[in-house]
Amino acid sequence: MFLAxxxxxxxxxxxxxxxxxxxxxxxxxxxRIGAPRCVSLVDDLLPRFQPYAGAQGVPELLQLAAA
Known part of the structure; x- marks a missing residue:
């Protein structure tokens, strides 16, 4: 959760x-550890990354989250 x-x-x-x-x-x-609450925290952040779709690491994050 700290990382989120x-x-x-x-x-x-x-x-x-x-x-x-x-x-x-x-x-x-x-x-990896099966922590759905942490996954939800990151999922909730994803819309905030949309304005930065061209920034380093953001496209990879969005692709990972969609998988």
Missing amino acids: YRAASYLDLKEPEPAAAAATESLLLAR
Whole structure:
């Protein structure tokens, strides 16, 4: 959950690259350990990444989340 909150904080600061990195790590870890609440936290952040669709790491995050 910490990584999802970190991603949200980076988005608040308008720093999409580290936000995408934190969200990606959070999503991968949450799926690996079977933590649906953490997956939901990242899913809730996805709309906030849309304005940054061209930023490094964001397209990969969006693709991972869609899988």
